[in-house]
Amino acid sequence: MRIDCDVLIIGGGPAGLCAARSLLGTGLKVLILERDPFLGGQLLKQTHMFFGSKEQYAGTRGFEIGQILTREVQASPNITVMLETVASGYYPEENFILALEKEKKLYQVYFKKVIVATGASEKSLLFEGNDLPGIYGAGAVQTLMNMYGVMPGKDIIMIGSGNIGLIVSYQLLQAGVKVKAILEAAPTVGGYFVHAAKVSRMGIPIFTQTTVKRALGRNALEGVEIVSLDSKWQYVPGTERKWPCDTLCLAVGLSPMSELLWQFQCEMRYVSELGGYVAKRNPFMQTTHPDVYIAGDVSGVEEASSAMLEGTIAGFAVSKALHKMLDSVDQVIQNSQTFLDEMHVGTIGEKIRNGLAKVEVDVCL
Amino acid sequence: MRIKEHPIIDFQKGKTVTFTFDGVQYEGFDDEPIAVALYANGIKTLSYSLKYHRPRGIFCCIGNCSSCLMKVNGIPNVRTCTQRIEQGMVIETQGKGAIK
Ligand SMILES: Cc1cc2nc3c(=O)[nH]c(=O)nc-3n(C[C@H](O)[C@H](O)[C@H](O)COP(=O)(O)OP(=O)(O)OC[C@H]3O[C@@H](n4cnc5c(N)ncnc54)[C@H](O)[C@@H]3O)c2cc1C
Numbered sequence: 245m246r247i248d249c250d251v252l253i254i255g256g257g258p259a260g261l262c263a264a265r266s267l268l269g270t271g272l273k274v275l276i277l278e279r280d281p282f283l284g285g286q287l288l289k290q291t292h293m294f295f296g297s298k299e300q301y302a303g304t305r306g307f308e309i310g311q312i313l314t315r316e317v318q319a320s321p322n323i324t325v326m327l328e329t330v331a332s333g334y335y336p337e338e339n340f341i342l343a344l345e346k347e348k349k350l351y352q353v354y355f356k357k358v359i360v361a362t363g364a365s366e367k368s369l370l371f372e373g374n375d376l377p378g379i380y381g382a383g384a385v386q387t388l389m390n391m392y393g394v395m396p397g398k399d400i401i402m403i404g405s406g407n408i409g410l411i412v413s414y415q416l417l418q419a420g421v422k423v424k425a426i427l428e429a430a431p432t433v434g435g436y437f438v439h440a441a442k443v444s445r446m447g448i449p450i451f452t453q454t455t456v457k458r459a460l461g462r463n464a465l466e467g468v469e470i471v472s473l474d475s476k477w478q479y480v481p482g483t484e485r486k487w488p489c490d491t492l493c494l495a496v497g498l499s500p501m502s503e504l505l506w507q508f509q510c511e512m513r514y515v516s517e518l519g520g521y522v523a524k525r526n527p528f529m530q531t532t533h534p535d536v537y538i539a540g541d542v543s544g545v546e547e548a549s550s551a552m553l554e555g556t557i558a559g560f561a562v563s564k565a566l567h568k569m570l571d572s573v574d575q576v577i578q579n580s581q582t583f584l585d586e587m588h589v590g591t592i593g594e595k596i597r598n599g600l601a602k603v604e605v606d607v608c609l
Numbered sequence: 610m611r612i613k614e615h616p617i618i619d620f621q622k623g624k625t626v627t628f629t630f631d632g633v634q635y636e637g638f639d640d641e642p643i644a645v646a647l648y649a650n651g652i653k654t655l656s657y658s659l660k661y662h663r664p665r666g667i668f669c670c671i672g673n674c675s676s677c678l679m680k681v682n683g684i685p686n687v688r689t690c691t692q693r694i695e696q697g698m699v700i701e702t703q704g705k706g707a708i709k
């Protein structure tokens with residue numbers, strides 16, 4: 245079946261929802277495709293309160309922000325949402341996106357502009373036995389525990405001390421699960437000091453320059469062999485020790501889900517600071533394909549606050565490109581760009597700044 | 610195992626449904642994915658890899674990695690970490706007895 249819209253938004257996480265919200269009241273026909281049975285993306289499992297300013301929902305918990313955005317978008321007459329619908333491919337000859345609803349119904353979706361906000365997927369780590377049941381991405385643990393109220397295990401070791409590793413460790417304690425230790429391969433803790441201080445206060449030890457060498461167990465995880473690393477990230481012989489645990493949680497980063505952007509033949513670049521392959525884009529989130537915009541993790545892995553700002557920018561930029569913008573459009577775009585820049589200042593923002601410098605182009609085409 | 614008390618979240622559960630896993634009957638809620646209902650019942654091995662017959666469980670739980678594929682109502686390769694559980698579903702471990 246054929247569907248026509250002005251703006252197609254792929255992915256209904258914070259980035260996609262903020263993009264949609266920016267198109268409220270423009271009269272443009274907006275369609276959101278979301279493969280889950282609900283909107284909100286990863287926000288729905290984030291139980292911590294957000295930082296930043298009032299516009300960025302400071303002091304509100306992630307899942308509540310997800311609910312607020314969902315309500316706003318669902319109440320607007322010019323936005324249609326298709327849930328349990330995957331955007332499965334782009335067909336350049338006829339210029340449509342093929343969408344599959346509930347594994348049954350196929351649609352050809354035609355659009356004037358598309359905003360790709362598909363998020364990111366979790367990375368794994370290379371070690372012997374890394375496929376045993378009981379070894380999960382930190383996001384899976386968040387999903388099980390914060391969305392469905394199911395405990396991932398009893399006795400957990402966390403790998404990675406970035407913000408996700410720290411936050412999920414804290415959330416595990418809240419759910420009543422014991423976190424034995426957090427291991428970090430680098431010489432220093434990766435995440436914000438506030439999060440690290442919180443888990444330390446709760447008695448979780450963080451071991452730096454330490455990693456997992458192999459997983460123990462035949463049918464399910466029974467423990468791990470850990471090892472110390474030297475300054476060149478090599479195993480220090482003789483430092484291996486075995487720790488029992490039933491769950492190993494890998495918080496070792498995310499990589500952008502950019503498959504559709506390859507299909508659109510956007511110019512892509514591998515940028516390790518941003519998690520993997522990302523599309524080049526201008527400050528309005530427009531890629532080298534003039535009809536394709538990006539926002540959120542797919543444009544470089546960061547966090548929910550930046551995903552919301554990027555979504556806002558992309559939405560307003562599209563309304564402008566289609567000449568259906570609200571009067572304040574330039575001002576809003578500029579404000580969001582300023583907020584984003586503020587998030588990238590200092591030593592904490594340095595990595596993202598360096599990454600963005602590799603993909604940001606002034607003008608496309 | 611289900612979390613009974615949580616300082617922040619009040620878990621709203623859907624309707625109770627019954628399903629079978631490898632012939633044994635279990636209970637779950639109709640608003641949760643199949644793999645989540647299995648985990649809540651203490652079942653962590655969902656399939657076996659084809660070539661080396663290694664056990665597999667959830668890895669990402671958001672439909673990205675294919676670690677949770679199972680046979681559901683006779684249909685193989687169902688992504689059980691996102692597919693909702695339904696009353697009377699017949700769930701089977703996938704790849705059991707695969708030839709090494
Ligand atoms: C599991 C997980 C946990 C995280 N936890 C935190 C945290 O605690 N704090 C934090 O600040 N950041 C966290 N992050 C980082 C993340 O960057 C942001 O929180 C934020 O959610 C990113 O927003 P997004 O809209 O880009 O992506 P997402 O929130 O991932 O939303 C993308 C949406 O697109 C949908 N989708 C993907 N592909 C398709 C397709 N082909 N067709 C249709 N729909 C599709 C997905 O189902 C999803 O709903 C987490 C990330 C993950 C993956």
Ligand code: FES
Nearest residue numbers: 670674675677690
């Ligand atoms: S666990 Fe990754 S797709 Fe289901």
